[in-house]
Amino acid sequence: MVAWRPATLVAGRWESDSARTLVLDVPDWPGHRAGQHVDVRLTAEDGYTAERSYSIASAQDGDHIELTVQRVAEGEVSPYLVDVFAPGDRVEVRGPLGGWFVWDAKAPDPVVLVGGGSGIAPLTAMVRERRRVGSPALFRVLYSVRTPQDRLYRGDLGSPSDGGVDLFVAYTRRAPDGATRGPGRLGVAEVNTHGFPADVAPTCYVCGPTGFVETMADALVALGHDPRRVRTERFGSGGGT
Amino acid sequence: MNTVTRGFHGRRGGDPDRIPPGQYETSDFPVLSVGPTPRVDTDEWTLAIVNEAGQALTWSWDAFMALPQEHPHVDIHCVTRWSRLDTDWVGVSLDVLLEDVETTAEYALALSHGGYSTDVPLEDLTDGRAWIAHTFDGEPLAPEHGGPARLIVPHLYFWKSAKWVREIRLLHEDDPGFWEQAGYHSYGDPWREQRYQGD
Numbered sequence: 224m225v226a227w228r229p230a231t232l233v234a235g236r237w238e239s240d241s242a243r244t245l246v247l248d249v250p251d252w253p254g255h256r257a258g259q260h261v262d263v264r265l266t267a268e269d270g271y272t273a274e275r276s277y278s279i280a281s282a283q284d285g286d287h288i289e290l291t292v293q294r295v296a297e298g299e300v301s302p303y304l305v306d307v308f309a310p311g312d313r314v315e316v317r318g319p320l321g322g323w324f325v326w327d328a329k330a331p332d333p334v335v336l337v338g339g340g341s342g343i344a345p346l347t348a349m350v351r352e353r354r355r356v357g358s359p360a361l362f363r364v365l366y367s368v369r370t371p372q373d374r375l376y377r378g379d380l381g382s383p384s385d386g387g388v389d390l391f392v393a394y395t396r397r398a399p400d401g402a403t404r405g406p407g408r409l410g411v412a413e414v415n416t417h418g419f420p421a422d423v424a425p426t427c428y429v430c431g432p433t434g435f436v437e438t439m440a441d442a443l444v445a446l447g448h449d450p451r452r453v454r455t456e457r458f459g460s461g462g463g464t
Numbered sequence: 465m466n467t468v469t470r471g472f473h474g475r476r477g478g479d480p481d482r483i484p485p486g487q488y489e490t491s492d493f494p495v496l497s498v499g500p501t502p503r504v505d506t507d508e509w510t511l512a513i514v515n516e517a518g519q520a521l522t523w524s525w526d527a528f529m530a531l532p533q534e535h536p537h538v539d540i541h542c543v544t545r546w547s548r549l550d551t552d553w554v555g556v557s558l559d560v561l562l563e564d565v566e567t568t569a570e571y572a573l574a575l576s577h578g579g580y581s582t583d584v585p586l587e588d589l590t591d592g593r594a595w596i597a598h599t600f601d602g603e604p605l606a607p608e609h610g611g612p613a614r615l616i617v618p619h620l621y622f623w624k625s626a627k628w629v630r631e632i633r634l635l636h637e638d639d640p641g642f643w644e645q646a647g648y649h650s651y652g653d654p655w656r657e658q659r660y661q662g663d
Contacts, residue, residue, distance in 0.1 A: 225659075225660050225661075225662050225663060227466070229467045264466065265469040265472045265474065266466040266467060266468050266469055266472070267468070267469070267472050267473050267474050268468055270466070271473075271474050272466060272474075272486075273472075273474045273475075273488070274486045274545060275545065276544060276545060299474055299475045299488070300474075303469075303471070303472050307471050307472075308469075308471070308472075309470075309471075312469060312470045312471070313467045313468075313469060313470070314467070314469050315466060315467050320647065320660060321646070321647065322645070322646035322647040323498050323642075323646040324498070433608070437501060437608055440499065440500035440501065441500060441501070443500065444500045450499050450500045450502075450578060450579075451499065451579060453499050453500050454498060454499060455498060455499055455500070
């Protein structure tokens with residue numbers, strides 16, 4: 224059995240009206256690779272438990288990991304973690320988990336990251352890990368999000384101090400005032416313009432809701448990217464509670 | 465006793481005889497896959513069963529569809545924690561496909577279009593416990609769910625139910641598939657919560 228470890232909330236940070244980053248202290252955390260996830264277990268007083276999986280959004284940082292939780296209105300777990308869970312409260316975590324949707328911080332290859340909604344979380348971990356290790360790998364990030372208010376990691380993802388990381392944000396429902404791009408879904412042309420061309424053989428990571436990932440992965444393949452270099456992680460619509 | 469999470473009450477419900485530990489019920493059909501969805505035309509589709517001597521039995525789409533069809537009504541459990549009850553499939557039992565295969569192999573490796581693979585003990589594919597399915601809920605199986613045809617082994621976590629299956633290779637030795645090499649459990653029994661290596 225991969226061991227469950229107690230985890231204590233150190234701090235919470237609002238990323239939007241409905242998303243909160245939880246900074247957890249996990250004693251003896253073994254470290255993780257960018258893109259991995261953890262299982263989180265919550266136990267009620269009477270012993271009832273609920274378990275969910277969340278991507279890690281932070282770079283490696285000792286015993287601390289950060290998870291960003293998006294509130295799902297009818298969810299069992301996310302409203303608790305977003306609105307009730309307070310510093311000093313505890314859950315259990317196990318991990319890190321997942322050996323495929325990970326970025327190798329030693330890899331020199333260019334990287335294309337395509338995130339939809341809260342699917343940006345594990346991709347942000349990759350950008351942060353790149354920063355932490357001082358990797359020279361070139362990153363291009365395409366981030367699809369409904370409105371400016373829903374955008375996560377403002378001021379961090381796309382920070383001008385991250386030389387070599389380009390960020391393109393596609394607002395799908397409402398664009399910021401004065402934006403030249405009106406609201407709309409990410410299209411093949413934008414993936415072409417703001418990603419890397421297939422002939423430089425980037426590693427591509429796509430994360431988000433199922434429909435988004437299907438469309439974006441198909442677009443990358445249509446643009447000539449080798450399907451084996453397109454790694455995906457999907458949230459089912461029923462899986463995000 | 466687990467660590468209690470202050471203020472967490474949770475929701476009860478779900479039939480403990482049908483929802484394995486750590487799972488929750490959904491009425492959706494979420495997708496778990498690692499890359500782009502392969503699009504496989506049934507004109508070009510084939511299915512092969514290759515025994516440990518390398519001898520292959522191969523079916524075209526038409527030949528496969530002409531085999532006796534079954535209608536499994538099963539519960540499915542994904543390692544990403546959703547379970548879906550009462551799903552309806554149409555497909556061909558592995559018992560039918562294996563009928564004329566000479567083998568003493570103990571393991572099977574399911575290989576898919578797109579490079580995906582997963583390993584299963586051969587006995588878990590027999591005795592009416594596994595099918596190659598082409599229809600889900602009365603509709604042709606959609607590509608993102610593994611169409612035109614996928615393996616279904618409902619008594620194991622659903623990653624064992626290889627999408628876009630093209631070959632079942634029979635082996636004397638276990639050969640970890642794609643997910644198993646990426647850290648998932650080699651067997652994957654949801655009732656024993658065998659999610660990851662070491663569980």
